[in-house]
Amino acid sequence: MSSEARFGYEWNKYSALDPNYEKQFINWIFPLGADFFKGKKVLDAGCGMGRNSYWPLKWGVGEVTAFDYDQRSVAAAKKNLADFKNARVLFKSIYEISWQNEFDVAMSIGVIHHLAEPELALKKLVRALKPGGTLIVWVYSYEGNEWIKKYVSPIRKSLTSKLSVGLVHWLSYFFSLPLWLFVKIFKGPGDYFQQLSTFKFWHVQSIVFDQLIPEVANYWTKDEVRNLFKELELTDIKINRPPNNCGWTVIAKK
Numbered sequence: 161m162s163s164e165a166r167f168g169y170e171w172n173k174y175s176a177l178d179p180n181y182e183k184q185f186i187n188w189i190f191p192l193g194a195d196f197f198k199g200k201k202v203l204d205a206g207c208g209m210g211r212n213s214y215w216p217l218k219w220g221v222g223e224v225t226a227f228d229y230d231q232r233s234v235a236a237a238k239k240n241l242a243d244f245k246n247a248r249v250l251f252k253s254i255y256e257i258s259w260q261n262e263f264d265v266a267m268s269i270g271v272i273h274h275l276a277e278p279e280l281a282l283k284k285l286v287r288a289l290k291p292g293g294t295l296i297v298w299v300y301s302y303e304g305n306e307w308i309k310k311y312v313s314p315i316r317k318s319l320t321s322k323l324s325v326g327l328v329h330w331l332s333y334f335f336s337l338p339l340w341l342f343v344k345i346f347k348g349p350g351d352y353f354q355q356l357s358t359f360k361f362w363h364v365q366s367i368v369f370d371q372l373i374p375e376v377a378n379y380w381t382k383d384e385v386r387n388l389f390k391e392l393e394l395t396d397i398k399i400n401r402p403p404n405n406c407g408w409t410v411i412a413k414k
């Protein structure tokens with residue numbers, strides 16, 4: 161089963177929108193906010209169940225094209241965005257993007273670090289942008305996630321990415337329960353665990369599950385992220401550290 165299909169299982173199971181997703185999205189696009197999206201034509205690459213397209217649509221975006229490479233994710237996103245006439249959801253691979261100079265904003269949140277060919281995907285995203293358009297990419301950082309790389313990645317690589325996804329979902333309950341109790345009691349350590357302590361149990365379980373299923377999950381240092389972007393047709397590349405300290409938000413102009 162491919163990573164996309166494994167994520168499809170996740171988005172089929174966790175398809176409901178939750179108000180906490182708004183805070184999460186604002187963290188991922190740091191330091192941009194709601195006003196930035198007003199009237200813009202936006203591409204959401206690897207949209208999952210559509211939770212990141214949902215907020216710009218609420219905030220008055222011009223239009224959104226969201227796509228994912230799994231049919232169950234696409235079905236969940238279609239359902240979540242059905243009320244918006246200015247949204248469309250497509251089944252497509254990021255590698256097959258054929259738009260050129262089309263969008264004011266191309267965003268891809270939590271996708272690029274799971275891809276076998278991240279540079280190619282980024283090149284396609286940049287091509288889809290209009291000149292002067294904005295690229296927004298959020299990826300896992302190495303900094304702040306050293307413990308995941310050290311303790312979780314070996315389990316994911318050697319075991320959970322190979323097991324049936326239903327079984328991993330069941331196992332994720334037993335990993336999540338102690339974590340959830342810990343963050344509820346200690347409200348930390350650090351900003352990310354503090355944020356987790358505000359989430360419901362199912363949300364924490366979905367995050368643990370998400371960590372355990374993919375074949376590929378890169379945790380990049382700031383320098384590695386800079387290298388990924390340096391050959392692209394971009395200017396004004398900013399690599400920002402969002403408040404919860406567990407990723408990099410890259411914002412750049414074409």
Ligand SMILES: C[S@@+](CC[C@H](N)C(=O)[O-])C[C@H]1O[C@@H](n2cnc3c(N)ncnc32)[C@H](O)[C@@H]1O
Nearest residue numbers: 164167206207208228229230253254269270271
């Ligand atoms: C961790 S999920 C993030 C989903 C969404 N961006 C979010 O933040 O809720 C990664 C997503 O990337 C999608 N994906 C993986 N490979 C892809 C590809 N080649 N083209 C498009 N989407 C892809 C997966 O299907 C999955 O929905």
